[in-house]
Amino acid sequence: MIDEPLFCLSEATGSDVHKKIRAAFEVFDYESNNTVDAREIGTIIYSLGCFPTQADLHDFTAEVEEGHTGYIHLDKFLPVMTKVLLENNMKAITLCFQVLDKEKKGYLEPEDLTKYMTQEGDVFTQEEMDEMLTALVDHEKNLIYYKDLINLLTIDPDM
Amino acid sequence: LGSSIVTTKCFLFLPESSAIRAALLIQRWYRQYVARLEMRRRCTWNIFQSIEYAGEQDQIKLYNFFGFLMDHFTPASSERNLISHIFRENEICRDTEWERYFCYKDIEVPDSYTGPHLTFPMTFCGVSKLVEAFKHKQQLHARYVLQLLGETWRLLRILPNINQVSACHTKEITICGDLHGHLEDLLLIFYKNGLPSSEKPYVFNGDFVDRGKNSLEILLILFGFLLVYPNDVHLNRGNHEDHIVNLRYGFTKEVLGKYRMHGKKILKLLQKIFSWLPLATVIDHKVLIVHGGISDTTDLNTIARVDRHKVREAFSINKVFLQSAGGLVEGRRRVCSLTYHSSAPAYKHNLPRRSLHNQPTSSQLNWSVEEELKRRRRQAGFDQSYGELTKSDSDSDPESGETTETDEHEWKQIVDMLWSDPMPQNGCSPNEVRGGGCYWGPDVSEEVLGKHNLQLLIRSHECKQEGYEFCHNRRVLTIFSASNYYEVGSNRGAYIRMGPDLVPHFIQYQASRTSREFTLRQSIGWTERSALRALKEQLFVHKSDLISAFHEFDPNNTGLISLSHWASVTEKVLNLGLPWRVLRPQLVSSTRVCFVCTFRSLSLTHISDNSILETMYKNHSNLETIFRIIDTDHSGLISFEEFRQTWKLLSSHLKTEISDKAIADLAQSIDFNKDGSIDINEFMEAFRLVDLSAHS
Numbered sequence: 001m002i003d004e005p006l007f008c009l010s011e012a013t014g015s016d017v018h019k020k021i022r023a024a025f026e027v028f029d030y031e032s033n034n035t036v037d038a039r040e041i042g043t044i045i046y047s048l049g050c051f052p053t054q055a056d057l058h059d060f061t062a063e064v065e066e067g068h069t070g071y072i073h074l075d076k077f078l079p080v081m082t083k084v085l086l087e088n089n090m091k092a093i094t095l096c097f098q099v100l101d102k103e104k105k106g107y108l109e110p111e112d113l114t115k116y117m118t119q120e121g122d123v124f125t126q127e128e129m130d131e132m133l134t135a136l137v138d139h140e141k142n143l144i145y146y147k148d149l150i151n152l153l154t155i156d157p158d159m
Numbered sequence: 160l161g162s163s164i165v166t167t168k169c170f171l172f173l174p175e176s177s178a179i180r181a182a183l184l185i186q187r188w189y190r191q192y193v194a195r196l197e198m199r200r201r202c203t204w205n206i207f208q209s210i211e212y213a214g215e216q217d218q219i220k221l222y223n224f225f226g227f228l229m230d231h232f233t234p235a236s237s238e239r240n241l242i243s244h245i246f247r248e249n250e251i252c253r254d255t256e257w258e259r260y261f262c263y264k265d266i267e268v269p270d271s272y273t274g275p276h277l278t279f280p281m282t283f284c285g286v287s288k289l290v291e292a293f294k295h296k297q298q299l300h301a302r303y304v305l306q307l308l309g310e311t312w313r314l315l316r317i318l319p320n321i322n323q324v325s326a327c328h329t330k331e332i333t334i335c336g337d338l339h340g341h342l343e344d345l346l347l348i349f350y351k352n353g354l355p356s357s358e359k360p361y362v363f364n365g366d367f368v369d370r371g372k373n374s375l376e377i378l379l380i381l382f383g384f385l386l387v388y389p390n391d392v393h394l395n396r397g398n399h400e401d402h403i404v405n406l407r408y409g410f411t412k413e414v415l416g417k418y419r420m421h422g423k424k425i426l427k428l429l430q431k432i433f434s435w436l437p438l439a440t441v442i443d444h445k446v447l448i449v450h451g452g453i454s455d456t457t458d459l460n461t462i463a464r465v466d467r468h469k470v471r472e473a474f475s476i477n478k479v480f481l482q483s484a485g486g487l488v489e490g491r492r493r494v495c496s497l498t499y500h501s502s503a504p505a506y507k508h509n510l511p512r513r514s515l516h517n518q519p520t521s522s523q524l525n526w527s528v529e530e531e532l533k534r535r536r537r538q539a540g541f542d543q544s545y546g547e548l549t550k551s552d553s554d555s556d557p558e559s560g561e562t563t564e565t566d567e568h569e570w571k572q573i574v575d576m577l578w579s580d581p582m583p584q585n586g587c588s589p590n591e592v593r594g595g596g597c598y599w600g601p602d603v604s605e606e607v608l609g610k611h612n613l614q615l616l617i618r619s620h621e622c623k624q625e626g627y628e629f630c631h632n633r634r635v636l637t638i639f640s641a642s643n644y645y646e647v648g649s650n651r652g653a654y655i656r657m658g659p660d661l662v663p664h665f666i667q668y669q670a671s672r673t674s675r676e677f678t679l680r681q682s683i684g685w686t687e688r689s690a691l692r693a694l695k696e697q698l699f700v701h702k703s704d705l706i707s708a709f710h711e712f713d714p715n716n717t718g719l720i721s722l723s724h725w726a727s728v729t730e731k732v733l734n735l736g737l738p739w740r741v742l743r744p745q746l747v748s749s750t751r752v753c754f755v756c757t758f759r760s761l762s763l764t765h766i767s768d769n770s771i772l773e774t775m776y777k778n779h780s781n782l783e784t785i786f787r788i789i790d791t792d793h794s795g796l797i798s799f800e801e802f803r804q805t806w807k808l809l810s811s812h813l814k815t816e817i818s819d820k821a822i823a824d825l826a827q828s829i830d831f832n833k834d835g836s837i838d839i840n841e842f843m844e845a846f847r848l849v850d851l852s853a854h855s
Contacts, residue, residue: 093188096181121183132189 021081024048025074034074038065041072048085090150097146108144110137199687202738204624206690207645209735210697261312261428263305266421277303279310286383287354293376294346301421304379308428311382314389315435320467321459322393322440324360326659332442334362334655334663336619336627336638337397340371340413343670344642344652345380351666352654355384355392362440364619364638365397365450365577369408371641375417378429396436397450398577398595398620402426407783415795434468438576441613445661448617452579452635453607454597455587457572465569580621581630581637601631608634617655617663626653626667642669646689695746697733704732796836 024044028036036044041064042057052060064076100116101108110133117124117132124132136144268276275292277285277299289299299307326332333352338345355361363381368374384392398404405411405426414429415422439462440448447459578596582588585600608616616635622644628637642652653667698705708731710716712724720728726739806822 089188093185096184096188099178099181100185116178116182117186120179122186124186128190128193131193 017082017085018078020048021078021085022074025077029074035066035071036077038070038072041077045081048081050084050088093150094147097150101146106145106147108146110142110144113144202742203687203690204645204649205737206694206735206742207649208622209737210693211645257431258309261305261309261424263302263309266300266302266305268300268302272300274298274300275303277307279306281307281310281383281386283354283356283387286380286387289383290346290349290354290380293342293373293380298417299379301418301425304375304418304425305421305428307379307382307386308425308432310386312428312432312435314386315432315437316468318389318435318437319463320438320465321463322362322395322437323444324362324393324440324442326443326657326661330358330360331656331658332360332362334364334448334617334638334657336364336640336652336654337366337622337644338363338371338377339366339369339399339641339644340374340377340410341641341643341652341670342371342373342376344640344668345377347642347652347668347670348640348654351668352656355388357388357391360388360391360393362393362442362448363395364440364448364617365395366399366619367394367397368410369399369405370644372409372413374410374413382432393440394436395440395448395450396433396438396577398593400433400436402430402433431468434470436467438462438467438573442657443659443661445613446615446617446657447608447611447613449576450618451575451577451596451620452581452599452618453603453616454572454575454579454599455603455606456568457575457607459611461569462572462576465573467573469566470570470573578620581618581635583630601634604631604634614661615663622650623653624650626651627655627665636663691742691746694737694742697735698729698746701732705729708732796838798836802837 024047025034025036027047028040028044038061041061042052045052045057045060060080061072064072064080066073066076097108098104100112113136114129114133118126118129136146136149138145274297275288277289292299324332333348335345335348353359361384367377367381371377381392381394385394399408399410402411411426414426418425438449439459441459442448575596578590578593580590580593580596580598581604582598582600585602587597587599587603590596590598604616608614614634617638618635619638619640621637621639622641623637623639626639626642629635630637636655638653638655639650640652640654642650644650648669651667651669653665655663655665657663705728708728709720709725712720712728722740722743726743729739730737803819803822
């Protein structure tokens, strides 16, 4: 079972994220002109699986609103929301790695990661593990600097 | 946007996670990443394959064009001469005359020569020395090249059409597929597997040349080992062992580039050698090895009897083949892309399959011939000096005499062997993608193998991601030995080791140190960029067709069309069977597509005259092939008059008007040598497509 706030991990590509954002937006686009009332924006964001504070919402709305019209257009909302969701993905994964990195060293030893990946959760096969290590391990230091890697591997290059 | 404000806020509410939950999420994240990469890789692969096959189709159209001209055209005599020599050997010589022509004895090796010296008869030491020399990028002197090739020619003439090999003496046989001039792959195979010898027999299954840049070195090494171990090294002919194919795919160019003075002679001798290469190898009467494959008419007894060196160049065969199949069949790619769902038009003609039951059942090859063959091979192995050989047929001009229907039927079988591809459906239909051979189905495999009491067909001819692939219920095995064939990191190569139990074992590899050091992501990225470049070229080539088709969906002249229209138009014009929607972000930006932007990032260097610019670029491969055919003395130069006639020919083929003035203007804008002739290489240089986006 997936924890609600982290469900955005299932969005793999930018276009999937786009689809999800549009779908949520369209529910409130009563006139089918790609605009929503600014007061509905909180609901939309919640439905996308995020939990901003009131202050967060206020700032966000100020950024994307069309002047002082009280309306928000999809063309502004889409890129900003996309970035937020993708960054949420990154933050979520970073947090996961930090959970495993108990001493908060900023890196993981290959043996430690292997232990978790091949013994817990949906365990990896040996082949999958080997492949993951090839992709993630810094060859010189033989360590996994997860923060740098997540940037590279999460954001799709064709975004 | 002041997005820094927005994005530093954390929108997450993360409950206390245990290590297990964290591990689960990391696993999910990583698997998604790998799946995305795999999808990109498949997409890239499809791009390369589609473009490759489209190129081969182009070649066939060119052949058909020449054939058509010869049949219907009554041109001025000058034009007829221009193309007539590609399928007429003007000199009808006897063997002794050829031997004199190819004689190496007058060629002096200067003292300054630092390459390897060969002595004949060839020995194992001699060949290993040759391998070492090529490893160190040395070049063999023309004298030794001609000498080695001459010996090879003499040997090949006494070999049978079908090599018979035995795996019964606890010797493991090594079988290699296409090499295509990739010397590093051959050296890697030798490093991993050992050099050929009596204890280590090898079969090389064709396509040694073209595309890669060391085709000649590969040939010399393979021929060298053949001369030393004629009973243990077996070569099958591939569809690229053909001098007309070589004109297009780079081998001719390679030889002429490396041997300026004697290149022409070397090419001529190679033409003869290719025609004398054996067609197939059979191991223990159980495993059949051919380069392309089979068809429903394949009969090994017939093939064993044929005068294989008299088979005409591929294009004439294609003419015969296509005429008998009722003309060119409109076809589609066989590539299955992951996301592209066509409305599945019937894209193959399922010709009625000829039943094999009508033919006399013969469970094995005609063994009374085998004794004769054994005698000839013993002679080859025993008589190292290759002195006077009594031969019944001379290697004279294949044009002598009329071709009968039987001949054509026999030759069709040979073309099938060298050009066919397997397909998943039952039946047998013409291979319109390649323009030669057929597509054959699992039922044909069963029938042909059953008829000859064989258990396995090993073939090559098609590039495979892992270097090998089974199909037809593991009755057919494809083996491909050129790694990184499309691009660095595109595929592995492989070879087979087979013992007396006739069970194939595979060894895979990938040449080039750099590709191994790349991570998965990097090597896919590299290959992808290369594929996209090739695809953008295709878009450019069809620019005006695309633009006029786009306009049909843009009645208000806004310059924009919807994505689905963009995708359907592009597929209709290019006919490559690719998932254009998925590719769209890499080719054009924006959601409603500005279709003119499709071409914004590309531009040609040098050539300023726009009127025939696009025509020229579109046909530049054909142009190069035609030039090399015209360049009869292989000097690399053609005269202005020949250049003009080429354009005239091409314009009649393309049914476009190209005025004399346009040609003359174009000729002026190219640098001429002082004697008023055009350097082919210089001219082709002008067609390098500059990718403007590469500089951004």
